[in-house]
């Protein structure tokens with residue numbers, strides 16, 4: 001199974017990018033992983049929040065193949081412990097899915113169209129993180145999950 005993390009807009013902070021790269025590189029030892037950044041929507045100044053979400057939603061859905069499992073990162077989604085999340089990933093791998101796609105919304109979240117296509121929602125906390133910082137937290141948690149599955153000494157209960 002391939003895991004893709006889809007997000008809108010390039011990561012503005014070099015420090016953040018470096019940390020994301022670090023975990024992305026570590027993850028490559030365990031699974032085929034790709035972080036794909038969808039270019040920012042242009043002329044957002046002339047768009048309402050709802051219009052921006054719609055356009056971002058269209059761009060997101062264009063990237064999804066019919067056989068992908070689409071899972072949204074969302075404050076109101078299901079919460080896991082890191083061990084539970086590792087078991088969740090193991091089950092997805094066992095289920096024969098070709099590609100698991102985690103999607104991070106833009107600054108205003110997801111359009112209704114994206115919600116309606118999603119097979120699940122995962123929350124990393126009840127608090128809201130910036131759409132850029134959450135990238136790092138997702139990559140780190142996926143990495144952590146694989147170290148748990150491999151019994152490696154990264155995670156401590």
Ligand SMILES: C[S@@+](CC[C@H](N)C(=O)[O-])C[C@H]1O[C@@H](n2cnc3c(N)ncnc32)[C@H](O)[C@@H]1O
Pocket residue numbers: 072073074075103104105106107108109110122123124125126127128129130131134
């Ligand atoms: C700034 S937040 C958008 C917040 C907006 N209130 C909403 O309704 O989604 C941007 C994106 O970051 C992700 N995000 C932020 N906090 C999160 C959390 N605690 N758990 C999971 N994803 C989160 C989500 O993908 C969200 O769409």
